[in-house]
Amino acid sequence: MKIHEYQAKEILQTFGVAIPMGGAAVTASEAETVARMVIAETGHETLVVKAQIHAGGRGKGRFAADPELGGVQVVQGAAAARQMAERMLGQVLVTHQTGPEGKQVGRVLIEQGIDIATELYVGMVLDRAQGRVAIMASTEGGTEIEEVAAKTPEKIQRVIIDPRYGFTPYLARQLAYGLGLTGPAAKAASALIASLARAYQELDFSLAEINPLVVTTAGDVLALDAKVNLDSNALFRHPDIAALRDETEEDPAELEGKKRGLSFIKLDGSIGCMVNGAGLAMSTMDIIKQAGGEPANFLDVGGGAKADQVAAAFKIITSDPNVKGIFINIFGGIMQCDVIAEGVVTAFREVGLGVPLVVRLEGTNVEEGRRILADSGLDLVAAADMADGAQKIVELTQ
Amino acid sequence: MSIWCDKNTRLLVQNITGRTGRFHTARMIADGTKVVAGSAPGKGGQAVEGVPVWNTVAEAVAETDANASIIFVPAPGGADALLEAAFAGVELIVVITEGVPTLDMVRALPVARDLGARVIGPNCPGIVSPGQCKIGIMPYYIHKPGSVGVISRSGTLTYEAVDQLTRLGLGQSTCIGIGGDPVIGSPFVEVLAAFEDDPDTSAVLMIGEIGGSAEEEAAAFVADEMTKPVAAFIAGQTAPPGKRMGHAGAIIAGGKGTAADKITALREAGIVVAQSPAEMGVAMKQAIEQRK
Numbered sequence: 061m062k063i064h065e066y067q068a069k070e071i072l073q074t075f076g077v078a079i080p081m082g083g084a085a086v087t088a089s090e091a092e093t094v095a096r097m098v099i100a101e102t103g104h105e106t107l108v109v110k111a112q113i114h115a116g117g118r119g120k121g122r123f124a125a126d127p128e129l130g131g132v133q134v135v136q137g138a139a140a141a142r143q144m145a146e147r148m149l150g151q152v153l154v155t156h157q158t159g160p161e162g163k164q165v166g167r168v169l170i171e172q173g174i175d176i177a178t179e180l181y182v183g184m185v186l187d188r189a190q191g192r193v194a195i196m197a198s199t200e201g202g203t204e205i206e207e208v209a210a211k212t213p214e215k216i217q218r219v220i221i222d223p224r225y226g227f228t229p230y231l232a233r234q235l236a237y238g239l240g241l242t243g244p245a246a247k248a249a250s251a252l253i254a255s256l257a258r259a260y261q262e263l264d265f266s267l268a269e270i271n272p273l274v275v276t277t278a279g280d281v282l283a284l285d286a287k288v289n290l291d292s293n294a295l296f297r298h299p300d301i302a303a304l305r306d307e308t309e310e311d312p313a314e315l316e317g318k319k320r321g322l323s324f325i326k327l328d329g330s331i332g333c334m335v336n337g338a339g340l341a342m343s344t345m346d347i348i349k350q351a352g353g354e355p356a357n358f359l360d361v362g363g364g365a366k367a368d369q370v371a372a373a374f375k376i377i378t379s380d381p382n383v384k385g386i387f388i389n390i391f392g393g394i395m396q397c398d399v400i401a402e403g404v405v406t407a408f409r410e411v412g413l414g415v416p417l418v419v420r421l422e423g424t425n426v427e428e429g430r431r432i433l434a435d436s437g438l439d440l441v442a443a444a445d446m447a448d449g450a451q452k453i454v455e456l457t458q
Numbered sequence: 459m460s461i462w463c464d465k466n467t468r469l470l471v472q473n474i475t476g477r478t479g480r481f482h483t484a485r486m487i488a489d490g491t492k493v494v495a496g497s498a499p500g501k502g503g504q505a506v507e508g509v510p511v512w513n514t515v516a517e518a519v520a521e522t523d524a525n526a527s528i529i530f531v532p533a534p535g536g537a538d539a540l541l542e543a544a545f546a547g548v549e550l551i552v553v554i555t556e557g558v559p560t561l562d563m564v565r566a567l568p569v570a571r572d573l574g575a576r577v578i579g580p581n582c583p584g585i586v587s588p589g590q591c592k593i594g595i596m597p598y599y600i601h602k603p604g605s606v607g608v609i610s611r612s613g614t615l616t617y618e619a620v621d622q623l624t625r626l627g628l629g630q631s632t633c634i635g636i637g638g639d640p641v642i643g644s645p646f647v648e649v650l651a652a653f654e655d656d657p658d659t660s661a662v663l664m665i666g667e668i669g670g671s672a673e674e675e676a677a678a679f680v681a682d683e684m685t686k687p688v689a690a691f692i693a694g695q696t697a698p699p700g701k702r703m704g705h706a707g708a709i710i711a712g713g714k715g716t717a718a719d720k721i722t723a724l725r726e727a728g729i730v731v732a733q734s735p736a737e738m739g740v741a742m743k744q745a746i747e748q749r750k
Contacts, residue, residue: 157700188670188707191564191641206712223565224572264561293706294559296534323704338638338704339612339667342693343735349696350734358697360704391614391621393583394478394595423597423617446618447736 068288076255078282082171091145095138106173113163121155179272197235201272227257248281264294329354332377353454370403385457397429416456420449460587470524479530489598526550537562544570553579577643583613583635604629607653610665622739638705646676668694673720681727687745
């Protein structure tokens with residue numbers, strides 16, 4: 061699960077990570093109120109207004125309707141903060157991570173301006189090859205770490221947390237001194253990294269990035285930006301974190317799928333797919349493409365799907381106006397073919413079917429499943445195997 | 459004719475009294491597996507499908523000498539169940555459960571490993587040595603005893619592959635679904651090594667997918683260490699970047715883990731890669747014939 065920068069910063073602050081003073085706002089007048097509060101506390105008029113969307117590259121990104129404007133702006137005074145919030149809120153911001161359609165800005169973060177002496181990078185992520193969590197640090201703060209890794213990998217330092225003991229402070233010291241920091245800044249950076257590591261482990265992060273981590277001209281160390289992703293499988297034990305989900309950032313069809321326990325991802329093509337199992341679902345997309353078609357979605361109905369979930373899946377697929385045909389590809393294991401067949405028949409009776417349907421069934425209870433479909437009077441085309449099915453649905457939709 | 463499980467395997471089912479555990483216990487018994495015990499806290503003394511149930515794994519192992527376990531415990535207790543089995547001395551632990559928090563596995567797997575347990579999964583269909591033993595949820599009838607080893611990150615795509623092999627007359631020594639999570643007990647490389655050492659396995663079919671670099675590591679292992687023919691397929695050639703494709707581990711992140719990169723690495727290692735998922739069996743046959 062992704063959360064916004066302002067939410068990530070609030071969480072990290074509770075673990076002792078220093079962040080700039082500020083707050084989020086959903087209206088221009090709220091933005092002005094936050095700005096006044098920050099100015100009163102700090103005695104400085106310089107503020108930063110940051111668009112809050114679930115995507116990186118906001119500073120370099122541009123608003124669709126206001127192409128001169130990027131998603132991160134420095135302003136002077138509360139009135140200017142209000143005006144800037146007005147320009148950003150409700151507008152679509154396009155960055156290299158949002159795709160050309162961009163994302164609508166529903167919130168801005170207003171923060172004190174910071175006099176930066178040094179920009180650094182600190183990140184934490186699972187090292188899949190080792191099955192352990194790695195902490196990374198780099199002197200190349202403010203640039204994307206993938207770019208640094210590709211061009212100057214020697215500028216990234218890395219330590220691995222041994223899960224049998226867990227995080228221990230020398231790991232943070234090794235990184236902080238390795239970054240060339242000295243004196244109080246080295247100590248403050250070590251403490252910040254330790255706080256980040258504690259938050260990562262206690263709250264089940266799947267990714268954390270502080271980019272940049274800055275040393276101010278006054279010698280303070282703070283997180284100027286923060287990105288945190290959470291392990292969706294662990295949200296059951298962090299209900300307060302689960303409540304931070306911003307559903308407006310998600311595709312409505314994908315959200316509906318998630319609520320039904322289905323794994324659904326919308327794509328741009330015209331052939332809807334319903335498949336059991338993630339690997340088979342990806343392969344079904346691949347084989348549709350190889351047959352000359354374009355998949356409209358990825359959909360894994362899972363191993364334990366019931367007939368009503370299958371019906372829900374069917375409705376989600378058919379609600380996409382781009383869908384010109386549907387390919388159901390099932391290899392039953394836990395998922396039994398008769399259950400899928402019943403779900404398809406139920407959905408058809410409820411929502412009707414205006415497009416061609418090709419069904420390939422194999423595996424557990426396959427005879428029963430085929431019988432249910434044959435007896436239903438549904439106008440469908442049976443496929444002998446997945447290649448045959450892909451071929452048929454592509455022909456029927458052309 | 460197998461690795462890791464055979465006709466002498468004595469299986470324990472953790473959470474045998476749950477709906478899924480009960481269903482698959484009956485299936486595994488029907489498929490010829492020696493299911494000797496079940497565990498479920500508070501259900502000790504009961505029996506499921508004629509299999510005696512104990513409250514704890516330690517008790518079940520002490521009473522029955524079970525040496526393998528299959529876990530159907532819900533995700534919040536998945537890692538705990540794994541540790542319970544490992545500390546009870548179970549040698550092979552198959553975690554079927556999907557959705558175990560990643561950091562739970564990061565912490566539990568090295569402990570299980572230090573205790574000498576071989577872990578398969580989580581989020582996997584299990585392991586089957588056709589004609590001998592099935593510890594998993596796969597439809598058994600598609601398998602046929604033989605000498606092809608099958609390794610896969612997927613469930614149903616493995617069934618697809620096995621079905622294709624069987625239809626081509628290529629039987630299997632052992633088929634293992636290693637699981638779709640980012641952190642798993644038995645990565646490709648370890649399974650490949652076991653197949654290379656198994657005298658009854660003559661060729662290996664490997665099914666990968668987008669995300670991570672396990673296929674690239676497998677390719678390097680095949681190039682350096684393996685003498686047996688290997689064929690492969692990679693799912694997700696059309697998957698968009700940044701989206702998790704069902705499996706927690708199936709995501710192209712920061713431009714890494716694409717199908718194209720993996721296919722290139724596999725081909726450079728001399729592996730026959732099927733372009734289409736309909737040609738996995740054919741690719742295996744081709745790899746075997748190339749060596750003759």
